Amino acid sequence: MGDRVKVPGAFLRRSPLLRCLAIYGDMPGRFLLTATLLAGVNIALVGQQVLVGHAVQEAQHGKLVRIGPDGLLDYDRAWFWVALLLALSLARAAVQYGAGLLSLSIGQRLLTILRERILVQIQRLDLAYHWRHGVGEMVTRMTRDADKVRDALINFWRQIFETGLIIAISLGLLWVYSPWLALTPALLLLAGIAMLWSEADALVALDRRIGDAYDAVTQDLSEGINGVRVIKAFSLGEARTARFQRHVDLFRAEARAAIRHASRRVPLPQTIIALSHAWVLGFGAWMVAHGTLGLGALVAAMLVVNMLVLRIEGIGRLLQVIADARASAARIWEVLDAEPVIQSGGKALPAGAIGFRLSHVSASPLGDGAAVLRDLHLEVRPGEVVALVGATGSGKSMLTSLLPRLVEADEGRVELGSQAQGWQDVREGDLRELRRRVHVLPQESFLFSDTLAANLRLCAPDATDAQLHEALDKAAAGELLSRLGDGLETRVGDRGATLSGGQRQRVCLARALLADADILVLDDATSALDARTERRAIDNIRGLRNGRARPLTMLIVASRLSTALAADRVALLSGGRIVAEGTHQQLASDNAAYRALMGL
Template sequence: MIEKHPLLRSLAIYREMPWRFALVAALFVSVNLGLVWQQWLIGHAVNDVSAGRAVLRHDDGSLDASLGWYWFGLMLAVAVLRGALQYAAGVLSLVLSQELLTRLRERILQQVQRLHLGYHWQHGMGEMITRTTRDADKVRDALISFWRQVVETPLVVLAAVGLLSWYDPLLGLVPLLLTAFGLWIFVLQTERLVSLDRAVGAAYDRVNQDLSEGIGGVRVIKSFALEHRRIRRFSEQVAVFAELARQALAYSSSRIPLPQAVVALGHVWVLVYGAHQVAAGRLGIGELVTSLLIATTLVFRIEGIGRVMQTFADARSSAERIWQLLDEPTAIRSGSARLPETPVGLKLEQVSVSAPGGGRDILHDCSLTLQPGEVVALVGATGTGKSLLASLLPRLGDVSSGRLLLGNDHSGWQDIRQLDLAELRRRVHVVPQESFLFSDTLAANLRLGAPDASDEQLREGLRLAAAEDVLERLPQGLATPLGDRGVTLSGGQRQRLSLARALLGTPDILCLDDATSALDAQTERRVLDNIRRLRGDQARPISVLLISSRLSTLLLADRVLLLDGGRICASGTHSELLEHNPHYRDLLGIDHG
């Protein structure tokens, strides 16, 4: 049952903190039982007052108000105790709900990190942000209201109806039936509220996506003078969101008063029927006062449900979206095998990979071999799947068919799907063309690949990536904040820092996916020469796959592979391919003449 109800699944996280959950529930139970007791005491006090027992006049003319003071002190003590318990219950429920929200957001982030790239390509950043922020907040709001509506309201209804029925069965039966009818109307309205909030949530996704693209693509927007167009588009998205939110609010505002009015009729019944019973001598004034207080409490509590129904409806659709993300199957699962501490090469055996979401194969029966320590360049036309092939190496995506193997001829080759993911990604690094730097210090960014690296080792990594000048220009050296995505740096500087970060991780296989495209030929040669020397100095030489169409890069490779039609169609040195392969010459724009 819980699997089909996402909000209940969210509430089930409370099972991970049973003692705190039990304590908060016990506090809320005590508060509400105390309320009924307090109202019962008021009825008895009124009876004593109306009977003249609260204050007695003695024969000598003095007044004895001990019973009156007794009732006053007792009710004051109960009120103070209830207030203290209610404060503690409210604070602890907030703390507990915040803890649940934290755990929920942690699971969302963990799931987002686990999901394969195909999922991220199909779902925008705005959708992920919405799940973690707006949707999670709405679930949290419902969880805060949960205590009052799920713990308090049933207790108040049961206690109120029970006490009324104790005074007179008919006095309690009618309010019970009216309350049940009002709640039934609330439930009928919930489905419409949920569907409205789904539409609001989808519109909010689009607003978030547009906002993230507007911020992330600010350079492109400014370059093409698109500011007014983007602002107008964003305003249109916000207007759609606001209109859908207005419709949801209008529906709840116009429909919720009806069940509230139905429940309020119970108060009228208690007043009319109770007065009749008092007149007939079957009910005392104190019992009537208590009955009216209880009926008032019941009406206000059910009216509170009306205000919270919108919160629960919102939270239900938000919980649906969260659990859709959390239930998404993890396509890439870690194996348990480990690579031997020997030089590592790479083999693709008839590998095929389909486009995200299905469709034709981008790579088809693709085979290649990269021997340990070899520097191989991969060249191909735009859209032939070079970057897709690079993403397969650390298993950011998986092959549709065929095998991708790591190892060497001496120790044997292992299927990448059998390897431990953490070790695989420690020993295989891919540096993409689009360098990503976090909004942290230079040192923190460099230590992502080597958490324990000393400052000297960081400087050595920068030297290998020909990035010493970047460090010299930064005002605070390694402690300099780089800004959002390294916005304070040029494209070439970001690429060299990304290279330094990868080299500090001392990978066995290093794939540079156009990662030197922003470097001049001299700097690029210096970087690759440093990598060649580095692989000669280490016990395990680095195997390098260069994905590039730059002639200066291809000249630095031991061998060049030509990717065309999803397959490796040619292999050889640059000179050999230049001499014998017309497609290779056309790709580089070289006239063999």
């Protein structure tokens, strides 16, 4: 992934949250401007407390309000301090407002970058990865986990940066008044922060469990929405609701466990930090009594230490947020660091008409050695139409996925080309070109929630309306437009919900034809069509094949006799191998397994 975060060392690789923080390097100007504004705000805040102390000091010595020569009270000095403090407060508020807006802006930009990179990575990863991880898990990492990382990082760098300034300035000011005023609060702060930090790993583990429970909730919700027709058809509403409730209850239990842990462990270190108040007040009062510290200085010291303690107590809450975000960041980087098994080659594919050949191929869906295909051999010549038949679960879909490298063969070679121009292993070819020239149309007809025209143009963005009409006609879907009120601009709904199963399959077939591939694989992609419509579509594709400069090679996964009859040749898949090949008439005459499979 070309736009990945550059990791400067092994330390950052072990720190997922810091790796996310490094994304701010993509916006250095805004980040530095925000940091500068926040530094000004916090310096002004400490300065404001010091000025209050000076005003109190002047009041103690009778300089704030004086009696004039005429016997009247002179408030000029008091109004000076009021005007100065008010002006400083207004200026600080204006700068803080701007810094807050900039902080939110770069936080949203960070969230956008994270989600874009997750989405790009999800598209890069092979199908086996997606089979191992559910939709709910991917959605959770892009939404909940990304949001938690964004919130933590905004608070992290702002509060760590701001609190660091406050600590340095405040302790420095207390040191100026008296080293003992600064030393004890410093030790208490270190002890409290150390105790808070020691709880971070436990909070991370708890949040990891919360995240896993939330994955289950999201997955169940996704399945409940996508499978609503099945749920209604079989009256599964109560059972699915009970299942969802169990997942929600588990999520709530894990969340409560994390809250209980934080409630027990966080207050003690916050109490230790708060003892700084007592020390500054007690020791400062002793110094005032002995004349080594002015009353105004004591007031300023109390205001400063109060601000310091409040900020450090905020760090306690921040550490809990960061602990949660560390688990979310780790889950995000698990996705971003995953390397796809399937890598693109560098060679161009053969330029002319191409067929394909599989030699000694073995493959397993998850790459775990549980082979579905075993020592398989099959060759399809350029321009040939071959029907692939086999019992349910025999590996037909696995075989079709090997051609565009949606999954990878564990053993053997998958090659494109011909006897005349030679064969090239698909692993050596450019992956983008391979999937452009080898188009697999699955049985599941997926349409995006957009217009009919937008769905058709996915593979041919520059196609004219006339070409869209022609592709629909070739897919035996020409009459579909007359039934749609807005024609090509009709919105088809979520996953094409406004269309029937057969209509969706024909629209997907038209989209595949617009891709102008050299090898077209129909993985039971006409199963929802009646035999007459299916035959008309296949005959139209044959006509299209004959009119092309390069002949179109087709592999059709068939489960019906009508599909097998439309092919030049039939290959029978059984036990992970091609056990018989020939025309329909030959197999019907000589192969009992084929006759049983086709119901002859």
